[in-house]
Amino acid sequence: MNTSTCTRPNKKLxxxxxxxxxxxxxxxxxxxxxxxxxxxxxxxxxxxxxxNILVLNLGLADITEEKN
Structure with missing residues (x-):
């Protein structure tokens, strides 16, 4: 039987x-x-x-999504 104790990780850190x-x-x-x-x-x-229009729209949407 193993009776060792484990410490809990520091959640706040x-x-x-x-x-x-x-x-x-x-x-x-x-x-x-x-x-x-x-x-x-x-x-x-x-x-x-x-x-090119599709790729431009996807790129702009991705950039604006990262800001939020």
Whole structure:
């Protein structure tokens, strides 16, 4: 029979330190990659033809969703 005791993880440390850092880093990386994608779209506007409006709308929607 195992009679060892386990300590509980510090929930406040996780909620107030790890999660904000994770959310901020994911938001910044996502914003940079979305801007990079939009720049690429504008650079290759003529090559993409009909799909460019769809990709532009998806990119703008994704950027505005990250702010909220």
């Amino acid at each position: 996780f909620e107030h330190t790890v999660l904000p850092a994770l959310y901020i880093s994911v938001s910044l990386i996502g914003l940079v990659l979305n801007v990079w994608g939009m720049k690429s779209l504008l650079h290759n506007w003529k090559k993409l033809r009909h799909i």
